[in-house]
Amino acid sequence: MHQTPWMTSDILSRLNANAGMLLVRSLWEYCPEHMFIVRVEGPTDFVIEAMNPTRQAMLGNDTVAIGKRIEQLLPPPLCHGVIANLSRCVECGSPIRYEEEGGYIDRNGIYQQGHWQTLLVPITDQEGYISHLFGVSRDMSQLPEQPVGANPDSKEFERRVHERTAELVAANEHLTHLATHDSLTDIYNRRYLLELAEQELRRASRYEQSLCLMMLDIDHFKEINDTEGHLSGDEALRRVARTILATVRECDLVGRYGGDEFIILMPQTTADGAREIAERLRRTLTQASSLTISIGIASLEPTDHFVVDLIHRADNLLLQAKRNGRNRIEYAA
């Protein structure tokens, strides 16, 4: 996706930080409502930091607007009303909704009379101070005439906003799930598992807690594919994932590392505890199906700085389990 020039790199990097934010990015680019972000520099001091294309189309040259104070951009009295509402939102520290009217100069240099319905949402920084305000304005002058007797502040409008927000939240959750889970087994994908695992490792190291990483691989998995077909192979992978989820604790992290390899990261678990779980897992699978697995278990050592240190040891132990005949568990004594 190309970099829109009317957003500062700071805002862009934050939007890119999470794959789920792609949705927000699309909303920003294609939403017919006016969206903007202002930086709070003082109680009545606000600087335009970003505007979406809809807003930009109204005012014209984006490079002129970005970085400008409200009073530099909008003529009085409109700017006074806008600043008053921005200040009110900072003061309240919570979202506010209001209507505003006023004249402005459009991108063609023509004076226009505007009427907007605006929602302002405060954005706090890491220390909890309101650093920015996010605004969404609906251009009421572009809406079809209300039928006689209709209430402009109707509950219907609110209901539609709620409905759309709920749809966006659901779509965002769905996108986040797709970005973080393996599509075949629905457990964590490798990238997300490693991201979470690094956090766990840092936590365990800081608080000197035990942590174990289990790496497991289905035995002779290639044969299942070759003799029973790829779909049976896929079902075997799903079965292993389901069995792992049913065996481990909720706080354990379960992911597909690749092919027929799985990783389970077990916080606050000693090597003995991990071995017990591994044995239960191995037994459950062999009792319920013809599948057997080999497992390597590594536990956190003071010299480990990254998850890959644990993975490397667990992988070597897994290889050892394969060499020693498969359907077995190996761990560092």
Ligand SMILES: Nc1nc2c(ncn2[C@@H]2O[C@H](COP(=O)(O)OP(=O)(O)OP(=O)(O)O)[C@@H](O)[C@H]2O)c(=O)[nH]1
């Ligand atoms: N059905 C299916 N097969 C896959 C998938 N991803 C990888 N594979 C296959 O998994 C097999 C991995 O086999 P290996 O782990 O190398 O070998 P193995 O047959 O399990 O032998 P050992 O691990 O030594 O017991 C390969 O044949 C891959 O093609 C998948 O998503 N679905």
